[in-house]
Amino acid sequence: MFQEKSSTHVFVLRAVLAAVMIILAAVLRIIPHPWDFTPIGAMALFSGAMFRDRRVAFLFPLAALFAGDLFVGLHRLIPVVYASFLVSVFIGTSLANRRSILRIGGAVFLGALQFFLITNLAIWRVFDTYPHTSAGLVACYIAGLPFFSNTLAGDALYATLFFGTFALAERFFPALSEPAGQPAH
Numbered sequence: 001m002f003q004e005k006s007s008t009h010v011f012v013l014r015a016v017l018a019a020v021m022i023i024l025a026a027v028l029r030i031i032p033h034p035w036d037f038t039p040i041g042a043m044a045l046f047s048g049a050m051f052r053d054r055r056v057a058f059l060f061p062l063a064a065l066f067a068g069d070l071f072v073g074l075h076r077l078i079p080v081v082y083a084s085f086l087v088s089v090f091i092g093t094s095l096a097n098r099r100s101i102l103r104i105g106g107a108v109f110l111g112a113l114q115f116f117l118i119t120n121l122a123i124w125r126v127f128d129t130y131p132h133t134s135a136g137l138v139a140c141y142i143a144g145l146p147f148f149s150n151t152l153a154g155d156a157l158y159a160t161l162f163f164g165t166f167a168l169a170e171r172f173f174p175a176l177s178e179p180a181g182q183p184a185h
Contacts, residue, residue, distance in 0.1 A: 045092035
């Protein structure tokens with residue numbers, strides 16, 4: 001019985017810490033920042049890695065993203081952007097209980113890359129900014145490269161902060177650490 005309470009206590013502590021960090025990411029998104037230099041991609045990866053309940057892992061970042069969009073504005077590409085962040089949550093699930101600098105770095109790159117590819121494809125397809133030809137698509141991707149570098153830099157910085165802070169919390173508060181073989185919350 002004591003073991004169950006202890007396990008439940010660890011679950012709650014880890015979930016609360018992860019939730020606070022995700023809410024912080026949503027708040028950071030609405031303050032002024034360079035284009036696409038936000039914590040949202042890192043938040044999605046972190047959510048996928050840290051929440052055992054996959055419904056929470058996928059829904060919490062969407063709720064935080066929507067709350068931020070109410071402040072920064074709604075737009076036609078929201079379904080595509082949200083879908084892309086769901087892909088990042090899915091990428092983050094591969095980090096659950098297998099977090100390392102190399103794995104997190106690979107997930108950050110993959111998350112930023114898929115966001116760049118998906119959202120620029122949508123921009124090319126939905127808007128008339130570029131001709132709807134292969135040359136127009138290439139031009140759209142080339143024009144988006146500065147945004148990709150900002151996305152990658154923001155994701156890398158915030159993933160370092162989120163995963164690093166959580167790792168430090170686990171180190172200084174061993175009760176937050178899960179036994180080997182247990183999935184992350």
